[in-house]
Amino acid sequence: MEKILTKKSFPLWVKELVSYKIYAPQKNGDLWNFETIKKPESINLDFPNTVLPPKNIIFPQREVLLEFESSNENKLQVKETLPDDDPTIIFGVRPCDAKALTLTDKVFSGDFKDPYYWKRRNSTVLIGLACNIPPSPNCFCLSVGGSPHSKEGLDILMTDLGDKYFVESLSEKGSTLINLAKPLFQQPKAADKKAVEKTQAEAEKKITRQIKDIKKIPSILKNMFDSPLWDEESLSCLRCGICTYLCPTCHCFDINDEVASSSPVKGKRVRTWDTCQFPDFTMHSSGHNPRPDRASRLRQRIFHKFQYFVERYQNYLCTGCGRCISKCPVGIDIIEVLDKVRDYGS
Amino acid sequence: MNGENKHLTHDNPFLPEPARIVRTYYLTEDVKFFQVRIVDMEKALSFNYSPGQFGMISVLGAGDAPFSISSTPSRPGLLEFCIGKAGTVTNALFRMKENSLIGFRGPYGNGFPIEKMKDKDIIIIVGGLGAAPLRSVLLYCLDNRDQFRRVSLLHGAKKPAEMIFREEFFALKQREDLECHLSVDKDDTGKWTENIGVVTTLFSLLEKIDPVNTYALVCGPPVMYKFVIKELVNLNIPKDQILMTLERRMKCGIGKCGHCAIDYIYTCLDGPVFTYWDVIHMRELI
Numbered sequence: 001m002e003k004i005l006t007k008k009s010f011p012l013w014v015k016e017l018v019s020y021k022i023y024a025p026q027k028n029g030d031l032w033n034f035e036t037i038k039k040p041e042s043i044n045l046d047f048p049n050t051v052l053p054p055k056n057i058i059f060p061q062r063e064v065l066l067e068f069e070s071s072n073e074n075k076l077q078v079k080e081t082l083p084d085d086d087p088t089i090i091f092g093v094r095p096c097d098a099k100a101l102t103l104t105d106k107v108f109s110g111d112f113k114d115p116y117y118w119k120r121r122n123s124t125v126l127i128g129l130a131c132n133i134p135p136s137p138n139c140f141c142l143s144v145g146g147s148p149h150s151k152e153g154l155d156i157l158m159t160d161l162g163d164k165y166f167v168e169s170l171s172e173k174g175s176t177l178i179n180l181a182k183p184l185f186q187q188p189k190a191a192d193k194k195a196v197e198k199t200q201a202e203a204e205k206k207i208t209r210q211i212k213d214i215k216k217i218p219s220i221l222k223n224m225f226d227s228p229l230w231d232e233e234s235l236s237c238l239r240c241g242i243c244t245y246l247c248p249t250c251h252c253f254d255i256n257d258e259v260a261s262s263s264p265v266k267g268k269r270v271r272t273w274d275t276c277q278f279p280d281f282t283m284h285s286s287g288h289n290p291r292p293d294r295a296s297r298l299r300q301r302i303f304h305k306f307q308y309f310v311e312r313y314q315n316y317l318c319t320g321c322g323r324c325i326s327k328c329p330v331g332i333d334i335i336e337v338l339d340k341v342r343d344y345g346s
Numbered sequence: 347m348n349g350e351n352k353h354l355t356h357d358n359p360f361l362p363e364p365a366r367i368v369r370t371y372y373l374t375e376d377v378k379f380f381q382v383r384i385v386d387m388e389k390a391l392s393f394n395y396s397p398g399q400f401g402m403i404s405v406l407g408a409g410d411a412p413f414s415i416s417s418t419p420s421r422p423g424l425l426e427f428c429i430g431k432a433g434t435v436t437n438a439l440f441r442m443k444e445n446s447l448i449g450f451r452g453p454y455g456n457g458f459p460i461e462k463m464k465d466k467d468i469i470i471i472v473g474g475l476g477a478a479p480l481r482s483v484l485l486y487c488l489d490n491r492d493q494f495r496r497v498s499l500l501h502g503a504k505k506p507a508e509m510i511f512r513e514e515f516f517a518l519k520q521r522e523d524l525e526c527h528l529s530v531d532k533d534d535t536g537k538w539t540e541n542i543g544v545v546t547t548l549f550s551l552l553e554k555i556d557p558v559n560t561y562a563l564v565c566g567p568p569v570m571y572k573f574v575i576k577e578l579v580n581l582n583i584p585k586d587q588i589l590m591t592l593e594r595r596m597k598c599g600i601g602k603c604g605h606c607a608i609d610y611i612y613t614c615l616d617g618p619v620f621t622y623w624d625v626i627h628m629r630e631l632i
Contacts, residue, residue, distance in 0.1 A: 112600035256409055257407050285436070
């Protein structure tokens with residue numbers, strides 16, 4: 001379904017969606033992030049890349065898995081704390097961040113489905129916004145099989161055409177939202193479709209960064225496990241982990257118990273984001289650490305994204321959002337690292 | 347992963363199932379034995395697993411951690427663990443008395459390829475706490491003795507006081523259908539009657555083997571593998587018949603949290619049993 005929605009009508013559409021919990025990019029100081037919206041007219045879809053991708057709405061940085069209580073030896077109560085499945089809409093999802101969810105979907109599926117992830121995932125509708133201008137100077141989605149107007153993982157894709165949006169429904173979930181405010185949507189004209197095509201073609205030209213010959217990278221990496229490159233590239237790493245915390249595809253987590261009282265034992269089991277960039281991520285309780293240094297941890301991040309995940313799931317675990325480059329405090333640049341990998345292979 | 351063994355809390359794999367510690371005692375100064383029964387009787391009896399699989403034990407308030415199952419599925423109803431004092435969870439476990447309640451979830455991992463091992467010779471090589479997972483497969487072979495050909499145990503400990511399941515393994519020496527060799531690196535008691543030397547010195551005592559029809563099962567501290575594998579390769583045992591059960595830091599046990607990821611595999615789903623062939627091709631495994 002393809003429709004036209006004027007920018008004037010946009011808040012009216014949002015008003016019809018009040019039965020949903022609505023997230024949209026919000027500016028706080030200088031930083032943009034996805035936050036819940038109270039007033040429909042406060043949604044501003046003219047934003048650069050958000051600091052965090054919307055992954056934390058589906059997979060929160062901290063979430064309670066269960067609550068436990070044990071008053072004596074004969075009593076142990078464990079209560080699962082599944083999230084509620086309130087219908088949720090996220091406005092302004094960038095195509096790279098939507099594609100990232102299709103990748104984490106693979107991890108949280110399989111023989112053991114993650115009920116916490118899927119409860120939120122299934123109740124959320126993703127409304128994307130095509131990037132007419134790259135939201136970050138480090139965008140490189142074209143290199144990893146994406147595009148600034150990719151529909152992958154989205155329920156609706158909106159393209160800004162000046163005073164109106166070209167709105168494309170991509171799933172039943174998406175069509176339902178459009179049908180809730182049918183009179184606001186107009187039939188697109190041939191000129192509108194042309195305008196979309198033109199905007200999209202121009203948007204692709206504006207992306208300047210790229211990983212050249214990326215198809216060769218996985219096989220080159222296979223022979224680079226012991227390369228000195230990992231030592232050289234990781235020398236400046238501070239082990240802060242921001243590259244992974246801000247990554248829309250990184251999904252590693254830790255599980256810990258938080259105790260509120262010790263007698264009776266009462267508390268919560270909590271999962272929090274974790275990162276392969278921390279030294280104790282792989283540390284055994286014996287003290288043995290199979291991944292003991294910065295070099296092996298940087299190698300793990302690069303290999304996981306461009307070799308291991310490709311082998312297991314036939315996709316790069318990277319959607320080219322550029323956050324890890326923009327936010328690294330010491331300027332480790334994944335594109336430059338992969339350039340050196342390619343040079344190594346030639 | 348072993349799809350036949352249905353997981354205990356299937357709808358939410360993160361939920362631990364209440365289980366009771368029915369027996370616990372010290373095996374050595376810092377290793378304790380735990381016998382555990384799942385509280386729900388129906389689940390306790392229907393719970394099935396393969397030798398070499400593991401489970402996550404929860405001490406609520408301290409956390410949960412992965413442990414090899416040391417008992418054999420051929421003796422259903424009770425689960426046994428052999429646990430070294432090392433981190434937060436094990437320290438809390440050590441303080442728990444008999445009759446206390448813990449949480450258990452599992453079984454996880456691939457386990458040993460029992461079907462392939464049938465009608466073959468089995469050599470089990472244990473170093474120290476490596477007995478925890480290998481006791482399961484050893485007892486399984488003995489309980490189903492007619493399904494396997496020769497069964498041998500080579501067991502090494504640092505010193506007599508550090509040998510776990512000492513009486514049990516000494517008793518096995520009486521069996522005529524098992525070749526059992528025990529060793530300690532050093533005898534500080536003067537009373538040790540068996541071999542003295544690292545576990546690899548036991549290979550010279552082993553009767554001549556039929557390498558092509560032999561499966562060798564190894565578990566011990568990381569440093570042990572290099573030396574033991576060298577011996578096994580010298581005996582011409584094929585690389586894919588040398589099996590190791592490895593350990594890795596884990597948080598979820600179900601292939602999500604990323605801690606045990608090595609190469610494109612997860613130790614918790616695709617391991618913890620690997621062949622020497624895997625170890626050659628997947629670096630960082632040990």
